[in-house]
Amino acid sequence: MRSGLELYRQNRLLTDDQRGVEAEFFSRVAFGLRQHQGVIGIPLARAVADARNLWAAVLDLVSDDANRLPIELRRDLASLAGTLLAEMDKPLSEVDLDTLITATTHVAEGLKAKP
Numbered sequence: 001m002r003s004g005l006e007l008y009r010q011n012r013l014l015t016d017d018q019r020g021v022e023a024e025f026f027s028r029v030a031f032g033l034r035q036h037q038g039v040i041g042i043p044l045a046r047a048v049a050d051a052r053n054l055w056a057a058v059l060d061l062v063s064d065d066a067n068r069l070p071i072e073l074r075r076d077l078a079s080l081a082g083t084l085l086a087e088m089d090k091p092l093s094e095v096d097l098d099t100l101i102t103a104t105t106h107v108a109e110g111l112k113a114k115p
Contacts, residue, residue, distance in 0.1 A: 019111045026108035029054050033101045040093050051100055052088050055081045 032047035059081035061067060062074040069077075084103055087096055 023108045023111035025054065026104050026111065030101050030104040030108060033097055033104065037097050037101070045092055048088055048092060048095060048100075051104060052085065054104070055084045055088075059085065 029047075029051050032050055033044075036044040036047045059078055062069065062077045062081070067074055080103060084100055087100060
């Protein structure tokens with residue numbers, strides 16, 4: 001099975017609309033979390049693992065000095081990613097899914113907005 005990051009990379013190559021692909025990826029992760037919210041088990045663990053992969057990738061990407069985003073935005077995204085990753089370090093039953101879903105959804109909406 002391919003990881004979320006591998007699927008992201010593949011989809012990114014198939015479209016010129018990078019922001020659209022990124023927005024779709026964030027939306028899908030948020031949907032997976034929403035879909036399994038309230039049920040502790042393997043499906044929720046997978047959804048949280050997908051979110052962890054996404055936010056770890058965000059942290060890696062915004063930490064790269066070659067990243068072309070403004071430094072303030074990169075710092076804010078790194079802070080958000082770090083906070084969410086720390087939240088996901090908790091036992092599954094203690095993870096604040098509302099916060100994770102909200103943050104992931106807001107980033108998706110921001111990416112969907114026209115610059």
